Amino acid sequence: MAAIRLDSVTKKYDGVIAVDDLTLEIQDQEFYVLLGPTGAGKTTTLRCLSGLESAHEGRVFIDNKDVTDWSPANRDVAMVFQQYSLYPNYTVRENLSFPLKSRIRNITPDERNRRVEYVAKTLRIDHLLDRATDKLSGGEMQRVSIGRAIVREPQAFLMDEPLSNLDAKLREALRLELKRLQRELGATLLYVTHDQVEAMSMADRIGVIRDGVLIQSDKPFEVYNRPKNVFVAGFVGTPKINFLEGHVTDGNLTLKGTTDTFRLKTEVMDKIGNVSGEVIVGIRPEDVNLQQQQDENTCAAMIYLVEHMGMENWVSVRIGEHQQIRAVTDSAFEADVDATIYYSFEQEKLHFFDQNTEDSLVL
Amino acid sequence: MATIRLSNIVKRFGPLEVIKQLNLDIKDREFVVLLGPSGCGKTTTLRAIAGLEEIDSGEIAIDGQEVQALPARDRDIAFVFQLFALYPHLSAFDNIAFPLKAAGVAKNEIAAKVKEVASVLRIGSIIDHMPSAMSGGDMQRVAMARALVRDPKAMLMDEPMGSLDAKLREELRTELKHLHIETGSTTVYVTHDQVEAMSMGDKIAVMDLGILQQIGKPKEVYDNPANVFVAQFIGSPVMNLVDCQCDGNGDVTHVVIGERHVDRFEFSKAIYEKLKAKDFNQKSLAVGIRPEAVLVERQPTNGYIKAEVDDIEPLGPYDIVDLKVGDDVMRASTRSRYVEREGQEVWIHLDENRLHFFDTVSGESLGI
Incomplete structure (x- = not known):
């Protein structure tokens, strides 16, 4: 397998920038996930890498070779799409061996069989080898699609939402298999x-992309716990992080539209360079504490809704006129709508963002 | 209305x-x-x-x-x-x-x-x-x-x-x-x-x-x-379902999983009594446990059995950890970064109050 590098790649469609001066390095054997909303430029990035699109500016490197001007076939990367794109009248075996029959590859029938058997076994579809693909379930079809990519033994795999068409349970199972497979093959995977x-x-690393710009490229733990800006913080995590408008003066945080004030610890203030003025505060629902009793560290709120999620409850509360906070509690928590409750934050878990740039204020 | x-x-x-x-x-x-x-x-x-x-x-x-x-x-x-x-x-x-x-x-x-x-x-x-x-x-x-x-x-x-x-x-x-x-x-x-x-x-x-x-x-x-259908349709990650055998010798209940018959969880006698009252079939019994009810310790712990970490999925607020016990895999949700690495040995138990038992032929819960 091979390392991949995009160097200042820009791609436009009809003058509209889809990918904007994007630089990205994926290491050999790395599982790299490009994450973003619809229209962020993630599929375009992938297509520039595969050669299905040519970049307007910038260079593409695979295995340290500049492949910018190479055809897709010569780049030797394998794509897996959301749509299965199998040959419906062929068996699983025929679908898997098809990419190996190409004359350019010059692979002997024995070698072909060896690879097909190996891939089928790895993907646990060996019992389906002689079945026609239109007799398969969605999960099996996607396994075959993945198998067809693997059998080529390419330099890298590029996958575009391959699990989106599957139901939740199957996605959960295939997620795990895909990760195991990537490790086993030592594959470079975007x-x-x-x-x-x-x-x-x-992911080994996640690249969060929006409007064609790569915002943050980090390990999952870092992306979740140290988001670079409001967008990343809001995009990652369920239930969504709470964003509150607030004001910091002399180490006191006051939430807008309320008199709710929290004394920030010295280490928290140090972390954000003793900022003062208007800020956006981010706090994840699992870091909001709710309690029935008032004490000197809590402020009052009104219950808006209790959602029973099974393993936990999601509790939304109102503070002041306009702001709302969601907390995760254990599943035994009960409260009536409009009842008073007292809340506080895990201070170490507070995020602070600049009100104008929305960038993290953490130094 | x-x-x-x-x-x-x-x-x-x-x-x-x-x-x-x-x-x-x-x-x-x-x-x-x-x-x-x-x-x-x-x-x-x-x-x-x-x-x-x-x-x-x-x-x-x-x-x-x-x-x-x-x-x-x-x-x-x-x-x-x-x-x-x-x-x-x-x-x-x-x-x-x-x-x-x-x-x-x-x-x-x-x-x-x-x-x-x-x-x-x-x-x-x-x-x-x-x-x-x-x-x-x-x-x-x-x-x-x-x-x-x-x-x-x-x-x-x-x-x-x-x-x-x-x-x-x-x-x-x-x-x-x-x-x-x-x-x-x-x-x-x-x-x-x-x-x-x-x-x-x-x-x-x-x-x-x-x-x-x-x-x-x-x-x-x-x-x-x-x-089984309801159990596995509701909840994410999906409820673990593992074939098991159950016996009530002595004053405890043993739930044995896997082909090797060496991995056995110990519970109070009441579990066995309840199963017996439901006239359970030893040959088609499965134990169900939600990932958040799988207890994980990093040190050998009394009453826990050994497992190996097969995979860690960090979701942010918590991790989902796949644990190999003999031939079976069980998923647990743990505190973020509680389990450190794949291949690590850990010790697991099942929360007795949150056990489910199903008949694998009918798919029905035994209502324990």
Whole structure:
């Protein structure tokens, strides 16, 4: 397998910038997930890499070779799409061996069989080898598609939302298999998705992209715990992080539209360079504490809604006129709508963002 | 508002029976979610209530009155679809006002009603916008407002958030449910998304293969699933289900998993007694345990058995960890970074209060 590098790649469609001066390095054997909303430029990035699109500016490197002007076939990367794109009248075996029959590859029938058997076994579809692909379930079809990519033994795999068409349970199972497979093959894998759970659970590193710009490229833990800006913080995590408008004066945080004030610890203030003025505060629902009793560290709020999620409850509360906070509690928590409750934050877990740039204020 | 009662509903498409003897009782002001995979019959059920689909046999009663012979327009029910279905040439206000105008409501009353419902759904600021200038979330809010403004006997919703992105769904869910608490409209809501069902339903009706598998409050369905299907359809990650054998020698219960018969969990004698009272079949017994009820320790711990970490999925607030026990794999959810690496040895136990046992042939829960 091979390392991949995009160097200042820009791609436009009809003058509209889809990918904007994007630089990205994926290491050999790395599972890299490009995460972003629809229209962020993630699929375009993938297509520039595969050669299906040519970049307007910038260079593309695979295995340290400049492949910018190479055809897709010569780049030797394998794509897997959301749509299965199998030959419906052929068996699984025929579908898997098809990419190996190309004359350019010059692979002997024995070698072909060896690879097909190996891939089928790895993907646990060996019992389906002689079945026609239109007799397969969605999960099996996607396994065959993945198998067809693997059998070529390419330099790298590029996958574009391959699990999107599958139901939740199957996605959960295939997520795991895909990760195991990537490790076993030592594959370099670029995976595109809008689903943050897929990104968090599978990636060695996540690249969060918006409007063609790569905002943050980091390990999942870092992306979740040290988001670079409001967008990243809001895109990753379920339930969504709370954003509150606030004001910091002399180490006191006051939330807008309320008199709710929290004394910030010295280490928290140090972390954000003793900022003062208007800020956006981010706090993840699991870092909001709710309690029935008031004490000197809590402020009052009104219950808006309790959602029973099974393993936990999601509790939304109102503070002041306009702001709302969601907390995760254990599943035994009960409260009536409009009842008073007292809240506080895990201070170490507070995020602070600049009100104008929306960038993290953490130094 | 109204009660809805379905009695012995059967619906066929050609030779295919898509709803099989369905009985469902929906109370006044109740929010009931019909939950199941595609093809389970949930949308057909909803359309039958609305009158968009004729049933082959059975009765549908709204507020005690049989309506199965009535056309859709005479049932006084509002329907919200997955697709926004707004009039593209009308502003948000006119879209919402449309059903009132059609009913000949006075102008000033229309204005007052639209204003009220728009404020609840927080679309006051876009009330003059045309649909083409609205985001997907706003469009769906307008569509909901249009359904609500009529003050119908009941609201029927068919995956109304299906086409919205995850964050917006999360937000709208909270609003919709809060709105329901305030207005108390009887609501039947169809979805394949168990998170939506859990978070919004007063009750969840789980369907599969045209059959109602279980109906109950979210917590009941989650904590006491009636069968394997319900157990594994609700909850993410999916409930672990492992073939096991159970014996009650001495004053404890042993639950043995795997082919090697060496991995055994120990519980109080009561577990065995309860299983015996249910006349369980040793040959078709499986233990079910939700990932959050798998207890994980990094050090050897009394009563725990050894497992090997096969995979770690960091989700942010917690990690999902796959653990190899003999030939079986169990998933546990643990504190973020509690388990350090793949290949690590850990010790696990199952929370006795949260054990489930199923008969693997019938799929039924033994109700322990």
